[in-house]
Amino acid sequence: MLLHGIQTHFTPKLLAGKKILITAGATMEMLDPVRGITNISSGKMGFALAKVATQMGAEVTLVHGHATAVRPEVSHAYFAGTANAMYQSVMQHIADQDVFIAIAAVADYSPLVSAEQKIKKSEESLTIQLKRNKDILADVAKLPNPPYCVGFAAETEHVLQHARQKRQDKNIPLIVANQANLALGSDNNSVTLIDDSGEYALETADKTSIAAKILSHLHSQLN
C-alpha cells in the first residue's frame, strides 16, 4: 500500500476531473449452470489501465467479467459475468462519462438456450445454437453525446488491417491493436495506437507501462 501511495503521488494528475468507464476481463456465456463459452483473458491489461487512470486522478468506473488478475482499487467496481450483463451495466453508468475504454473480452455470441440444470452427457455429438450479442462499444459510440471511445483489437493475423477496419466499423476515435497470442495472459504487451492523427507502435513493455502510455496519449487527444 505504501508503494501504491508513492506511485500515486508521483504520477502526474493528467486525468484529474475526468470520469472514465473501463470494461475488463472476460464474459462467460452459460450453456448450463456449470459450463459456458468464454474468451481467454486474464484481465491484466484492463486492470492496469484502471489502476494507472486512478493514479492519474481519474474517477474510474470498472465493469469487469471473469479475471485471474487482482482487481485494483477504483472509485466504482461492478461485476458483469455475461455479455448481456456487461451491456446493461455499461449502459447504466455511461451517461456522464468523459471516456469509455472497452477492453473486456466480450463474447460475440451466446447460446440460444441456457439449461437451468447441468446437462447430462449422453449423446456422442452435440450441436449448440448461438445468437449474436449486442456490440457494447458500437452502441456506446452511437449515443447522442458519446464519451471519447477507445477500443481494443486483439487479433491473431492481419492485426493492423483488422484494427483499422474495427475502428471504422464502430466509428470510434482511438483503437489499440495487439497480437492476441502474445498478449493474452502475459505480463507484457506490444501495441499500436491508431487514431485520426496516425499510427503509433509502442515498444514492448509491461502492461502497467503500456497503460500509462495509452492514457498519456488519450490525454493529449482529450485536450
Place this chain on the structure above:
Amino acid sequence: MLLHGIQTHFTPKLLAGKKILITAGATMEMLDPVRGITNISSGKMGFALAKVATQMGAEVTLVHGHATAVRPEVSHAYFAGTANAMYQSVMQHIADQDVFIAIAAVADYSPLVSAEQKIKKSEESLTIQLKRNKDILADVAKLPNPPYCVGFAAETEHVLQHARQKRQDKNIPLIVANQANLALGSDNNSVTLIDDSGEYALETADKTSIAAKILSHLHSQLN
C-alpha cells in the same frame, strides 16, 4: 513457508509411500485461438487435496487445467489445458500410481473443428458441432491393474442419485458428491462420500478440512 512447514510436520503421515495422481482445474476446448468452451472451476478443491495429500506424505502428481487458485507445491505438476491433453497426461503418468483422484472439471464435449485464426463475427447466428470427449476416469478404472479411483460428482439437482449412478457407470470404488452451485469458486464445500461401506455426509467446512477428511477416509479404504 514456515506455516506450511509446521502444518506438514504435524499432519499424520497417513499416505507415506503412496503415489497419488490428482487432476484439478478446468479444461478449455478451443473454438479458435482466443475462445473456448469451459467449465466453471477455481481449482481450489483439487489443489487442497494435492496440498493435504503431500502433507500426509504422498508422492503427488498433479495434472491441472485452468485455475484461479494458487497451485500448491507437489512432487510433479503438469499443465493440461484441454480434455484431450489431460487424457494424454493422465495416461502417461498413471502406470505406477496407487490412487487416482479425478476432480478436474473436464469438458464432456469439444468442437469438431477448432479455427487456426480468430473467427470474425459476421453472422447473426452460429452453430457449433461438438463431439464427445473420452472419459478419463472411466478409462483409468478399466485399466488391467487400476489404481484406487476416486471420482467427484458436482451436480445441480438430484445430487446423490446422480453420484450413485456415476459411481456405478464408471465402476469406481469411491465417489464424492457435492452441490455444484454451492461449491464452485467457494472456499467452503459440503460433500457426501459414497463407497461400498455406505454414504458419509461431511459437515460443511473449508476445502482444506474437507480434503483432509476425504484423504483420511481414503486411507481407511486402502488398508
